[in-house]
Amino acid sequence: MKHLLIENERLTRQLDFIIEADRLKSVMRRSPLVDGSRPENTAEHSWHVALAALLLSGYANEPVDVARVVRMLLVHDIVEIDAGDTYAYDVSGNRDKVERELRAAARLFGLLPDDQAAEFRALWEEFEDRATAESRFANALDRLMPLLHNYLNDGRVWREHHVNAAQVRGRMAPVAEGSAALGDIVAAVLQNSLARGLLDEEMFVPAAAGEIE
């Protein structure tokens, strides 16, 4: 905290981290706001997806600790302060994503007192690994939200980035793994988007995109 002498070293580190975290508000995503007025930033996305978790946890495939899902979602994108938001369909950006995010996690969580650094890092790793019920449900929400935003903007961002239906289907596969009911929403959005021509099975895809899962 600039210019302030705070005798409590633990609190100083916590406040310094909280202030550094403000930069997540300047990390821009590809998905637009629902009203299409501008792209979404990662901080407000994190709020939105945590709010969705409060309301939709009843649809998780397995019983989940909602508070843990929310904590995970509040923390899951903080590494983007250093690593940036990597667009889901960006092949070259996704090649070194893991390395960039590991460096970011070390620096950013390292600002915190050791116990909280370990706690936040564990939440982030749990989210990334998709090995727990809470993580699978958190990932389902994290993938569903931009699908809704893109759909409600008539698929503009998909077309701008030459994204085809197979890519979206692959990207959205984890939604049903976390929640069958939300997986049904994905299926309905995809079907409707294809029917309305918002998304195309045959959209031209640059050669390297074959590497996308």
Place this chain on the structure above:
Amino acid sequence: MKHLLIENERLTRQLDFIIEADRLKSVMRRSPLVDGSRPENTAEHSWHVALAALLLSGYANEPVDVARVVRMLLVHDIVEIDAGDTYAYDVSGNRDKVERELRAAARLFGLLPDDQAAEFRALWEEFEDRATAESRFANALDRLMPLLHNYLNDGRVWREHHVNAAQVRGRMAPVAEGSAALGDIVAAVLQNSLARGLLDEEMFVPAAAGEIE
């Protein structure tokens, strides 16, 4: 959900609320981002203050259920979608704030299934009433955050709005009620701001401002 036929009425209402909630990202506050690049919006503020709750709950004056504090903070400003953000030091805006926010709560939470509408409304009322330990701590964080943002921007917004030290002191009084340690941060920020001339005891105040608590 535009153009989608979802057979599950409960889920339809929940998704409609979640999509409506996106508008909180377009509600602008007076406080700037820490880097001063633009004003903060209420959705990203809600994320930031919920994140702060995860880290700082150990400083609450009374034991708190952190998950409840976080839920309260995720929901506490949703009424601003209809009611707008009322600047803390805006006398005329604060006169009809309660009425505007009650109408907003009825419409917005009314989009949800009845049980979740009641739950979110109760969280919002609990936040507003400051009658529980969780609410007092949530309010402490909600007031501390813009103080830090304004301080780190050298008090520019205070001067633009002719806010004096007594007003800030009054506005920040609830911080110490929720957390003595965070109250000490407020005192240090105020002392330092006065010493550096960022804030003034005698700043010209428009006549009506006498009505501020």
